[in-house]
Amino acid sequence: MRMYRLSIAILLLLVSTAKAAETFHPSVSFLVSAKNPIRDVSAGDLRRIFLGEISRWSNGHHIVLFVRPAETPEGHVFLDRLIRMSDIDYSQWWLGAVFRGRAAAAPRVMNSSEAMEKAVTANPDAIGFLLMTPAAVEPSLVVLTIDRKPPADLEYPVRER
DSSP: OOHHHHHHHHHHHHHHHHHHHHHHHEEEEEETTSSSSSOEEOOOHHHHHHHHHHOBBBOOOOOEEEEEOSHHHHHHIIIIIIIIIIIHHHHHHHHHHHHHHHHHSSEOOOOHHHHHHHHHHHHHHEEEEEEOGGOOTTTTTTEEETTTTTSSSSTSSSSSS
């Protein structure tokens, strides 16, 4: 009888773990330097920032954009949920913006999470993103909230479906 109860308990644990794994949807955390005064941004403004339509922070400084490659999990979620373009369309968008003089330069691609963290930390006017938990953020970085929602919120707009 004791073995039967233990088997049932293990089975229930495995089922609940499988359900929890199915409902986990990673969020993309947007990072700025701790020296940057911004702490919250609207989803619309964030999209316009990464499309080059908003090119200056409220203090007048130029925004420096860093992105992850489209083949990374965070690059895919970023393009799908925030930008709503394919990687080719996003690249062409930026080629056109630079060619027409609407933007000085396209976002810089950071090939590793460490490079992203270093680049954003080093530049108080930079913004970038990673697939991470806010607890894992270095003290020199700040994770932005979007529409006053932190990345852990189920209604956070830039999370995997």
